[in-house]
Amino acid sequence: MEWGFSVLLPGMAKTSCKIVCFIMNEVSSIEEEMDMWTKEFSKYFKIIKVTSYEEYLEKFNNIS
Structure with a gap:
């Protein structure tokens, strides 16, 4: 999780990506x-x- 916050998200922010979509079931255990x-x-x-x-x-x- 720490890697996601410190590496993944800042790295993604440097791209041209502007929208992220989460596709999940209505009832999810996570x-x-x-x-x-x-x-x-x-x-x-x-x-x-x-x-x-x-x-x-x-x-x-x-x-x-």
């Missing part, structure tokens, strides 16, 4: 952990949370 990652990712990127790839495409097309 929801608390994903909330933490969402909070950290939102420091660098716009976050889209969805339950399917199709839902992502719909949301992405509405913001781009």
Whole structure:
């Protein structure tokens, strides 16, 4: 986890990436952990949370 915060996220922030999408089931056993990652990712990127790839495409097309 420390690597993710100290290396992964700052490295990603140096790219042209502007949006990160988390595709997760509505009920997930790792929801608390994903909330933490969402909070950290939102420091660098716009976050889209969805339950399917199709839902992502719909949301992405509405913001781009």
